[in-house]
Structure formats: structure tokens, C-alpha cells
Amino acid sequence: MLGFAYAFSQGGLLTEMAEANPDLVVVTQDLGPLSPFAERFPQRYFDVGISEANLIGVAAGLAHAGKLPFVVAMAPFVSMRSFEQIRNSCGYNGCNVKIIAPCSGLEGGHWGATHHAVEDLGLLRMIPGMTVLCPGDPAEAARAVAAAAAIDGPVYIRFGYVQPIEGYGEEFQVGRAVLLREGSDVVLIATGASVTQAIAAHDLLKQAGVSARVLNMHTIKPIDREAIEAAATEVGRVVTVEEHFVNGGLGGAVAEIMAELGSGRLVRLGLQDEFVMEIAAYPDILELVGLDPGSIAAAARSLLG
Amino acid sequence: MGTMPDLELAQRLKARATTLRRHIVTMASGGQVIHLGGSMSCADVMAALFFHFLEVEGGERPKDHFILSKGHTVHAFHACLAELGKIEEAEFRTLAQTGTRLAGHPSLKAPLVEFATGSLGHGLSLGIGIALAERLDGLDSKTVVLMGDGELQEGSVWEAALSASNFGLTNLLAIVDRNEFQGSGAVADVQPLDPLEDKWRSFGWNTVVVDGHDMGAILEGLGRFPAKRGPTVMIAETIKGKGVPSVQGSPRAHYVSLSDEQVAEALAVLEVE
Numbered sequence: 001m002l003g004f005a006y007a008f009s010q011g012g013l014l015t016e017m018a019e020a021n022p023d024l025v026v027v028t029q030d031l032g033p034l035s036p037f038a039e040r041f042p043q044r045y046f047d048v049g050i051s052e053a054n055l056i057g058v059a060a061g062l063a064h065a066g067k068l069p070f071v072v073a074m075a076p077f078v079s080m081r082s083f084e085q086i087r088n089s090c091g092y093n094g095c096n097v098k099i100i101a102p103c104s105g106l107e108g109g110h111w112g113a114t115h116h117a118v119e120d121l122g123l124l125r126m127i128p129g130m131t132v133l134c135p136g137d138p139a140e141a142a143r144a145v146a147a148a149a150a151i152d153g154p155v156y157i158r159f160g161y162v163q164p165i166e167g168y169g170e171e172f173q174v175g176r177a178v179l180l181r182e183g184s185d186v187v188l189i190a191t192g193a194s195v196t197q198a199i200a201a202h203d204l205l206k207q208a209g210v211s212a213r214v215l216n217m218h219t220i221k222p223i224d225r226e227a228i229e230a231a232a233t234e235v236g237r238v239v240t241v242e243e244h245f246v247n248g249g250l251g252g253a254v255a256e257i258m259a260e261l262g263s264g265r266l267v268r269l270g271l272q273d274e275f276v277m278e279i280a281a282y283p284d285i286l287e288l289v290g291l292d293p294g295s296i297a298a299a300a301r302s303l304l305g
Numbered sequence: 306m307g308t309m310p311d312l313e314l315a316q317r318l319k320a321r322a323t324t325l326r327r328h329i330v331t332m333a334s335g336g337q338v339i340h341l342g343g344s345m346s347c348a349d350v351m352a353a354l355f356f357h358f359l360e361v362e363g364g365e366r367p368k369d370h371f372i373l374s375k376g377h378t379v380h381a382f383h384a385c386l387a388e389l390g391k392i393e394e395a396e397f398r399t400l401a402q403t404g405t406r407l408a409g410h411p412s413l414k415a416p417l418v419e420f421a422t423g424s425l426g427h428g429l430s431l432g433i434g435i436a437l438a439e440r441l442d443g444l445d446s447k448t449v450v451l452m453g454d455g456e457l458q459e460g461s462v463w464e465a466a467l468s469a470s471n472f473g474l475t476n477l478l479a480i481v482d483r484n485e486f487q488g489s490g491a492v493a494d495v496q497p498l499d500p501l502e503d504k505w506r507s508f509g510w511n512t513v514v515v516d517g518h519d520m521g522a523i524l525e526g527l528g529r530f531p532a533k534r535g536p537t538v539m540i541a542e543t544i545k546g547k548g549v550p551s552v553q554g555s556p557r558a559h560y561v562s563l564s565d566e567q568v569a570e571a572l573a574v575l576e577v578e
Contacts (some may be wrong), residue, residue: 025441053430057430074367
């Protein structure tokens with residue numbers, strides 16, 4: 001399911017939340033009316049047009065004056081064009097702004113690298129006080145939005161091209177990775193849309209007699225250090241999977257923890273410090289950059305050699 | 306039509322502005338380098354805001370809101386804090402020293418700071434957000450954002466300018482301290498802004514241009530707010546470093562430390578009647 005579709009479907013969820021919380025407002029930027037929120041609460045719905053710096057400033061001002069603003073804005077633009085506003089107003093000044101960011105990762109596909117949000121996790125997780133969520137399936141995305149409202153501080157929620165995970169209905173706990181498959185040979189730590197790819201890789205590995213643990217790392221900050229340390233010490237072979245540059249995002253975070261721990265081997269899958277210059281639609285683009293189940297399984301097996 | 310300014314009030318505020326300037330000059334003495342020019346240029350406007358126009362004290366949430374978007378001229382704000390009794394004058398000596406509350410830009414450690422600013426071009430959007438919230442809550446309040454003229458080179462200011470008029474924020478007042486200089490020289494040489502009033506008007510703002518060192522004119526300008534519709538901008542034409550004869554009206558005023566002689570000369574000029 002497209003992250004876009006999600007962002008719009010959140011209109012219903014945000015409307016429900018807004019019924020219960022009179023302070024909840026929505027600030028957005030030319031994404032079309034986020035109905036039914038805009039219909040139900042026209043006074044609490046602000047479209048600032050195509051202006052990312054202003055977008056976050058306005059949201060921060062609203063938060064400062066006691067409102068609970070949910071920003072809905074395209075991930076590549078809100079994470080980079082408004083980065084300093086997020087850092088200064090939401091981070092440094094601590095404004096309680098929630099950012100829902102669709103079109104993250106490689107979902108933009110054929111639109112080209114201007115529309116690939118492959119730096120957002122790294123950028124946002126550098127900001128003190130920020131919570132960074134990257135849900136792995138549609139229902140989890142909704143739970144992440146609800147969880148964000150309860151957090152006292154700024155939250156960035158990345159919406160990628162996530163698909164439903166069969167039989168998955170885990171309670172959403174910020175900062176706690178979810179064990180989706182147990183395994184003893186290798187640990188696949190995935191986030192966002194890569195979670196379903198990792199599960200498919202798990203199945204491929206199983207057919208080949210490799211036992212892979214799959215973790216859904218839906219929270220990039222604060223990251224579940226305990227789960228990463230357990231993966232590094234109990235299994236010792238870790239593969240991170242994300243639609244992001246391998247520097248700075250999930251792979252970066254896991255590498256930092258494993259380096260401090262001084263234990264385990266790591267392969268980071270994602271964009272290897274190169275923009276995607278080829279033109280490819282989603283999900284074909286995943287094969288191009290090595291984020292499809294076959295590539296993930298091959299990376300896992302490379303650690304077993 | 307604007308009301309006749311109260312002469313007694315104007316005189317009182319003029320004296321207060323002079324006191325603010327004396328404080329700022331003190332801060333630039335003893336080898337301390339500060340953003341003197343922009344702090345001195347906005348002193349009259351700051352006096353009018355903090356000792357007449359705004360209610361920024363009381364309770365957890367101030368009635369009115371002030372954002373110093375040109376955060377580097379924080380010294381004028383710190384001078385106001387002393388005059389409001391929020392800090393001791395003696396605390397000026399701690400300026401920029403380790404452990405102080407008086408940083409080189411507004412810090413949340415200092416009293417009455419709503420936003421820790423410093424990076425230019427952020428304040429107007431913050432003001433829009435506050436003004437939207439206050440309007441939603443049905444509050445009769447003012448939100449004032451003070452910007453520099455060099456700051457208007459930031460594109461984000463114009464994103465916000467479009468937005469504020471689109472939202473029809475009558476409760477938002479932007480003030481431009483137009484002292485004609487920025488870090489590297491004259492604004493007119495670096496990146497001219499003219500016709501400035503026309504720019505704001507074409508963005509849907511009510512505009513008023515005043516002599517930013519004439520208290521009567523400032524009060525009259527502030528009296529135009531709120532307009533019937535839309536946000537208001539007051540462009541205060543000022544002199545960078547106003548009150549320090551050795552540097553005023555020159556690029557040297559921007560970021561400077563004053564010698565004992567310069568301080569003495571300035572304080573002589575700034576004798577409070």
C-alpha cells in the first residue's frame with residue numbers, strides 16, 4: 001500500500017483522535033484535502049501550500065501555544081528542506097510537533113532521486129529529543145500515529161510502501177523491536193517497507209536450510225539497543241535492511257551499537273552511497289538496489305560462508 | 306485615522322529607550338564583542354513594545370507574544386529584562402561567559418524568552434502558528450515578530466509572508482528594523498530589498514513605515530494594529546548603532562567592542578534627561 005494512501009487514510013484516524021482531543025490540529029502542504037479531517041474540522045486544518053520551512057515553523061508556533069499539531073508532508077521535502085526548522089524549533093526549542101511523512105524510502109521510484117527519501121532516518125535521528133518511527137505495515141502505521149500523540153515531544157513517522165504482514169497485530173511499543181521470526185543462524189533487522197521483504201527473505205533462507213531471525217525495528221530512535229545486542233551476541237551475524245542510505249539510518253545505528261559492543265558481524269543493505277540513477281518503478285527498484293528478498297537472502301548467506 | 310500620540314507616554318518611552326541603549330553600550334565595553342548595531346537600532350521599538358504595547362508577563366502563558374527573529378540583537382532584549390526587573394544590571398557582566406543566562410542569542414535559560422532563536426528567517430512562521438492558535442482559542446492577544454532587514458533575504462520569510470495574509474491573521478504584527486546594514490555591508494549593496502513596502506503590500510499585508518527613532522511615530526505606527534483585515538507590518542527606518550557616534554550608520558556597528566573612549570562618548574550622548 002502506498003505511503004500516500006496511508007497518509008490520506010490517516011485523515012480518518014486523525015479525525016477520531018481530534019474528536020477526543022480539541023487541541024489536535026493538522027498542518028499540511030498541498031497534498032489535497034486530508035478528508036475527512038478537513039471537512040469535519042475546517043478551523044483546525046491548515047494547508048500552507050508548497051512551503052516546507054513555513055510548514056514546520058507554523059506547526060511549532062501552534063505547538064508552542066498549546067496545540068497538538070500533526071504535520072502531513074512528503075518525506076523527502078519535509079525531512080530535508082525543513083530540517084533546520086525541525087532541529088531548532090522541534091528539537092532545540094522542544095515543540096511538540098508530530099510529522100507524518102509519506103513517500104519515504106524508494107516509494108517515489110520512477111519519479112527519480114529528488115523524490116527518494118533516503119536520508120530522513122539519519123537526519124532525524126541526529127536531533128536530540130526526537131522520536132523516529134518507521135512502521136512496517138498499515139495497521140502498525142495507524143498504531144504509530146496514535147502512539148505519537150501520547151509522546152511528550154516531537155515525533156517523525158515515516159510512511160513507506162508498506163504491505164500488510166499476515167497475522168501481525170502486535171501492540172505498538174515505542175522503542176521495542178518486534179520479533180517476527182525466530183532464528184539462530186542470522187538476524188535480519190528491517191524497518192518500514194523492508195520488513196515484508198525481510199520476511200520473504202526469511203522464507204527463502206528457510207528453504208535453503210538457514211534459520212533467520214527477523215526483527216521489525218519500527219522505532220529508529222530511541223532504538224532497541226537490547227534487541228540489537230542480543231542479535232550480536234546470541235547469533236553474531238546481522239543484516240540490516242532499509243530503504244535508506246546505509247550511512248546514518250538503521251544500518252548506521254546498528255553499526256554504532258555493534259561497534260561499541262565489539263561483537264558480531266554486520267552487512268548493511270540499502271543504498272550504498274549512490275543515488276539511484278536508473279529509472280525504475282516500485283517495487284522493481286528494490287531489485288536494482290539489492291533490497292528484494294533474493295538479495296537479502298544472498299547477503300545473509302554471505303555471512304555464513 | 307491614527308490617534309494623537311500621547312506626548313507624555315512618548316517622552317517616557319523615549320527615556321526608556323535611552324536607558325536601554327546605555328545598557329547595551331555597557332555590554333559592548335571591557336573588550337566584549339557584541340552585535341551592537343542591530344541592538345541599538347531597535348531600542349526605541351523595543352522600549353515601545355515592552356513598556357507599553359505588549360503584556361508579556363504573568364502566568365504560565367503570556368497574554369501577548371514576542372519573537373525576536375533577529376536573535377543576534379538579543380542585547381536589546383536583555384536590556385529590557387533589566388528594566389523589567391527580571392534580571393539585575395550586574396548580570397550584564399556575565400554576558401557570553403560560561404554559565405550565564407545571557408547568551409549571544411535568546412536562550413530558554415533567560416526569562417521571558419518564548420523561542421530560542423538565532424538562525425534568521427524562522428520567526429515569522431513561528432508567529433503565524435502562535436497567532437493561529439490564539440485565534441482558535443478566541444483570545445484577544447497580539448503576536449509580534451521583530452526581524453532585521455538583512456533577514457528579509459531569507460526565502461522562508463516570504464513563505465511566511467504569503468501564509469500570514471492567506472490566513473488573514475489580523476492578530477499578527479511583523480516589525481522590520483530597517484537599519485540598512487547587514488554583516489558584510491549595506492543591504493542595498495549586498496542584496497537590495499526595495500521597494501520594500503510594496504513587496505509587503507503585494508503579499509497582502511497592511512503596511513506602515515515609521516521613523517524608528519521617533520517615539521511618537523512608532524506609537525502611531527503601532528496604533529494602526531490590528532487592521533480590519535490581514536496582518537500588519539511596521540517598517541521602522543533606523544540607524545545602525547544609533548547612539549554610538551563613532552560607529553553609527555556604518556558597517557562597523559554590526560559586531561563590535563567599544564573602547565573606553567567610545568563608551569564614554571556614547572554615554573555622554575545618551576544622557577537621560
